[in-house]
Amino acid sequence: MSVNKEILFIKPIFKENIWGGSRLNTEYGYQIPSNTTGECWAVSAHENGDCLVSNGQFAGESLAKLWKEQQALFGNIGGDKFPLLIKIIDAKDDLSIQVHPDDTYAKEHENGSLGKTECWYILDCKEDQEIVIGHNAKSKEELVSLIEQKKWNQLIRTHSIKKGDFFQINPGTVHAIKGGTLILETQQNSDITYRVYDYDRLTDGQPRQLHIDKSIDVIHVPFVEEKYQEDKDVKSQCKKLIACNYYEVYKFEITKEEEFLQDKAFQIMSVVEGEGSINGTNIKKGDHFILPYQFGTYKLDGNMTIIASNPTI
Numbered sequence: 001m002s003v004n005k006e007i008l009f010i011k012p013i014f015k016e017n018i019w020g021g022s023r024l025n026t027e028y029g030y031q032i033p034s035n036t037t038g039e040c041w042a043v044s045a046h047e048n049g050d051c052l053v054s055n056g057q058f059a060g061e062s063l064a065k066l067w068k069e070q071q072a073l074f075g076n077i078g079g080d081k082f083p084l085l086i087k088i089i090d091a092k093d094d095l096s097i098q099v100h101p102d103d104t105y106a107k108e109h110e111n112g113s114l115g116k117t118e119c120w121y122i123l124d125c126k127e128d129q130e131i132v133i134g135h136n137a138k139s140k141e142e143l144v145s146l147i148e149q150k151k152w153n154q155l156i157r158t159h160s161i162k163k164g165d166f167f168q169i170n171p172g173t174v175h176a177i178k179g180g181t182l183i184l185e186t187q188q189n190s191d192i193t194y195r196v197y198d199y200d201r202l203t204d205g206q207p208r209q210l211h212i213d214k215s216i217d218v219i220h221v222p223f224v225e226e227k228y229q230e231d232k233d234v235k236s237q238c239k240k241l242i243a244c245n246y247y248e249v250y251k252f253e254i255t256k257e258e259e260f261l262q263d264k265a266f267q268i269m270s271v272v273e274g275e276g277s278i279n280g281t282n283i284k285k286g287d288h289f290i291l292p293y294q295f296g297t298y299k300l301d302g303n304m305t306i307i308a309s310n311p312t313i
Contacts, residue, residue, distance in 0.1 A: 005279075005296070006292070007056075007281065007290070008066075008073070008289055008292060009053065009054045009055045009287065010054065010289060010290065011052045011054040012040045013049040013050075014030065014033055014037050014039065014040055014041070015038060015041065015049065016034055016036050016037050016038065017036060017038030017039060018036070018038075018093070018201060018203055019038055019092060019094060019095050019179065020035075020037045020038025020039070020090055020092055021036065021037070021038070021090045021091075021092030022035040022037065023182055024037050027090075027285075028040070028088070028285060028286035038091065039087050039088070039090075040087060040088040041085065041087055042087060042088055042270055043063070043085070043270075044063065044087075045063035045064040045066075045067055045081065045082035046081075046085055046189055046190075047064075048191050050064045051063050058070070063082055067081070067082040073266065073290075073292040074265055074292065075265030075266060075293035075294075077311065077313055081114065081189050083188065084186065084187070084247055084309060084311060085187050086185070086187075086268055086288065086309065087185040087187070088123070089177060089181075089183050089184075089185055090182055091178065091179050091180070091181045091182070092180075093179040094176060094177070094178050095176050095177045095178075096176060096195040096208070097132055097152065097156060097174060097175075097176045097196045097198075098174070098175065098176060098194055098195050098215075099171075099173065099218055100116035100118070100169075100171050100172075100190075101115045101116065101171055101194065101217075101218045102172065103115040105218055106192050113190055114189060115188065116188050116190040116192055117169070117170055117171055117187065117245070118185055118187035119166065119169060119185070119186050119244075119247075119249060120166065120169065120177075120183045121183060121184045121185075121186075121272070122161050122163055122164060122165040122167075122182075123163065123272055124163050124181070124182040125161055125162065125163060125181040128160070129160070129161050129178060129180060130158040130159060130178055131159055131175070131176065131177055131181065132157065132158055132176035132177075133158075133159045133169070133173065133175050133225075134156075134157040134159075134175075134223035135155050135219070135223050136154065136155060136156070136223075137221055138222055139222075140216070140221050142221075143216065143219060143221050147196065147212060147215075147216065152197055155174075157174075166242070168228060170226060172218050173220065173223070174223070184270060184272055184307050186247055186249050194214045194215040195210045195211055195215070196210065196212065196215045196219075228242050236258065237255065237256075237300075238250055238260060238308075243312065245312055247312055248264075248312060249308070250307070250309070251306070251307055251308075252305065252306040252308060254276055254300045254301065254302055254303065254306070255303055257300070258300055259298070260297070260298055261296065261297050262291040262295035262296060262298060264293075264310035264311075265293055265310065266291065266293055266295075266311075267290065267295075267309070267310045268289075268308060268309050269289055269291065269306050269308045270308070271284060271285050271286065271304055271305070272285065273304055273305035274302060274303045274304030275304055276300060276302015277299075277301050277302055278299070280299075283304070
């Protein structure tokens with residue numbers, strides 16, 4: 001018997017960015033602060049954006065407070081912070097070329113912060129689009145030389161993408177989202193980013209801060225492309241995209257009713273296409289919710305795509 005059958009619907013928070021656009025409004029119907037809104041923090045308990053529950057007995061409570069005071073909802077897995085952060089990113093223009101630290105480096109250099117492992121599901125992109133993943137330096141010396149000489153085209157690697165692609169971005173990986181791309185990002189609960197290069201853009205007449213020394217510290221040399229095996233179970237409308245040390249990510253492509261089991265500590269779900277229902281409750285593109293611990297069996301029906309995640313215990 002399930003302890004808690006109440007779904008926790010989450011109210012997103014929005015962030016304006018120099019590279020942001022308006023698609024979070026036009027594609028998802030969100031009420032965004034401006035036409036330079038780059039990020040929807042869809043499920044977050046981070047101090048820079050703490051989402052509220054929008055329904056039920058916990059309506060109006062922040063996710064960070066729930067994590068602290070209602071651990072039973074999350075399987076009593078412990079830890080100071082809610083472990084994951086889910087974003088939708090609307091890159092109207094190119095994001096900076098950047099890199100993230102791992103837990104060890106971030107703890108030492110960023111006041112005890114978590115590092116940042118993340119993954120990207122490509123929601124949409126323009127034709128013949130690319131992203132930046134990796135670099136071409138064979139040694140730290142070559143890396144430093146290419147950065148100092150600003151030979152960015154020689155340094156960075158690009159990867160062609162299409163809607164529905166999926167990428168794991170481990171700490172130490174040089175990466176950047178290019179303009180005209182919409183992605184759903186699943187990541188550790190961290191807001192630490194080191195900018196390597198920002199195209200010499202100005203904000204209020206000033207270039208944005210770069211973090212060259214820290215970037216050189218954490219960039220893995222040589223770059224090794226991440227390989228992972230996609231789950232090919234054709235019997236279910238759900239397949240696993242990846243499992244790593246921090247999260248598991250799944251893709252549901254629902255075209256008919258199917259029953260599933262929520263047997264994780266908790267599961268986060270984001271409806272990224274279409275509409276349908278969960279246990280008879282209507283859900284649609286742009287909805288984000290959490291199925292708490294011991295939620296048990298549930299039924300999905302409709303025509304929709306859901307990206308789901310849970311922490312790796």
